[in-house]
Amino acid sequence: MTADDSFGRIDDEDYPAYTMGRAAELLGTTQGFLRAIGEARLITPLRSEGGHRRYSRYQLRIAARARELVDHGTSVEAACRIIVLEDQLEEAQRINAEHERTAESANPTSAA
Numbered sequence: 067m068t069a070d071d072s073f074g075r076i077d078d079e080d081y082p083a084y085t086m087g088r089a090a091e092l093l094g095t096t097q098g099f100l101r102a103i104g105e106a107r108l109i110t111p112l113r114s115e116g117g118h119r120r121y122s123r124y125q126l127r128i129a130a131r132a133r134e135l136v137d138h139g140t141s142v143e144a145a146c147r148i149i150v151l152e153d154q155l156e157e158a159q160r161i162n163a164e165h166e167r168t169a170e171s172a173n174p175t176s177a178a
Contacts, residue, residue, distance in 0.1 A: 082112040082120035089121040095133050099142075103132050108146040 069108070075081045088098045103109055111119040111126050121129070128149060135145035 078102060078122075079124040080122045082122050084121040084123075084126065086111070086119045086121070089126055089129070093130055093133055095129075099133065099136070100129060102142045103129055103146060106143055106146040108149060121159060165168075 075083070086090065086097050086100055090100055093099075097159070100111075104111060104119070109121070109125040111121050111125065114120055131149055132142070132145045135148060136142055140148065
């Protein structure tokens with residue numbers, strides 16, 4: 067890998083740049099919490115060649131949302147389910163908006 071390749075990953079949301087310890091530190095949580103949301107299949111960290119978990123910025127945002135819910139009294143399992151449902155709702159709303167734009171462009175209303 068060249069230096070140019072490495073610099074290109076700086077802005078990559080999906081690049082697994084954070085170790086479990088660093089991820090837990092950034093989130094202000096424990097490594098056990100990260101393991102728990104991994105076991106609940108909310109996020110699946112990539113593994114280094116040595117088998118260590120590595121997290122991306124995108125995964126850290128999801129974990130931060132889970133921590134927020136847990137901090138407000140939601141169980142880890144319920145928090146993970148809520149986040150999945152929120153994601154599904156967002157995707158459905160995006161698809162609906164896209165269909166509406168397509169329908170409007172196919173059938174423009176004429177001004178009277």
